[in-house]
Amino acid sequence: MSKSALVCxxxxxxxxxxxxLESVFNNTSAPYHLFLIDNASSDPTPGLYTQLPSTATVVxxxxxxxWAxxxxxxxRLAGDDxxxxxxxxxxIEVPKRWLERLTNLLDSNPGIGAIGPLNSNPNDWQCYDRVRTEQDIGSLLPAAPEIDRRDLAAMDALVAGQNDPPGVTIQGMLAFFCTGLRREAVAKVGLLDEAFIMGGDDDDYCRRLTRAGFxxxxxxxxxxxxxxxVSINRMDDGVRAEFKRRNLARLAEKYAETSEAGA
Incomplete structure (x- = not known):
């Protein structure tokens, strides 16, 4: 059985x-190891680490x-294992068997380099209702207006029955809030570009995956x-604006020829 490295x-x-963490530890039955990277937290977060199971490594x-x-x-810690x-x-919070569903789709479709789930956040294009109303594949999802989108168990029960098809290829990008990548894709495309701060890294990496043939x-x-x-909303408006400017400039620098070709 395949095994996954989860990097948070x-x-x-x-x-x-x-x-x-509670949702991952309670709802993940497929083989995995969690690599939790703490970027110098000064709140009570470090107190959690003495309680973690052996399926987790903390840095x-x-x-x-x-983030990148x-x-x-x-x-790097996951290596080739x-x-x-x-x-x-x-x-994020994940439902039962989430990892099995995503890895099954990866394992059964060798051309897929990365896969992501539907979600509850209206600001993400992968939001359930945005996919329904804004994407060509929206007809594959029922309306279900009676279900609170924050009710993870109810929404999970709804979509778990959507098995025809269980997944579809897309154009554009995946938001990296919960994204699984084939190890071969990571090996071919490489690491994330650390010039991106609080945004842009997912857009960039998806373009690189597509260019590599995935x-x-x-x-x-x-x-x-x-x-x-959650993190970026705590920042000063000016800092957020500066990060956005720098990220857009980095994307423009890396993909200038794409923009020119589409002009």
Whole structure:
């Protein structure tokens, strides 16, 4: 049976991290090991680490290496011992059998380099209702207006029955709140670009995957809660604006020829 490396990066998000870890430890039955990268948390987060099971390894950085830097640390730690690498935000909650569903789709479709689930966050394009109303594949998902989108068990029961098809390839990008990658794809494409801070890294990496010949896929049978933007919302508006400017400039620099070709 295949085994997955789960890489989660955290920084001063103790409340959401607790819920994230509880859901991962309680709801993950497929083989995995969690690499938790702490970017110099100064809140109560470090107190959690004495309670973690043997399926987790913690790295405590003395400085904030940001999300991409932390993910790269996890990739290096995982090495070649795993079939898949999953990037997890610390503000998600996963349902039972989430990992089995995503890895089954990866294992049965060798052309897929990365796959992500549906989610609850209206700011993400992978939000259940946004996929229903804004994407060509929306007809594959029922409306289900009576279900609270924050009710993970109910939404999970709904989408787990969506097995025809359980996943579809997509154009564009996956948001990296909960994304699984084939180990061969990571080996071919390489590490994340650490020039991106709090955004842009997922867009960049998905472009690199596509250029390397891999497909991107959305799992229609997997749903996670994504509280969304917990870390960045604590920042000053000016800092957020500067990060966004720098990230957009980096994307423009790397993909100038793409923009020119589409002009």
């Amino acid at each position: 990066v955290t920084h001063n998000n103790c409340d959401t991290l607790i819920r994230c 405590r950085n003395t400085a904030n290496r940001w 830097g932390g993910i790269n640390q996890g990739i 795993f079939d898949h690498v999953f990037f997890l935000n610390d503000d 497909d991107l896929a959305l799992a229609l049978n997997t749903y996670v809660l994504h509280h969304g933007s």
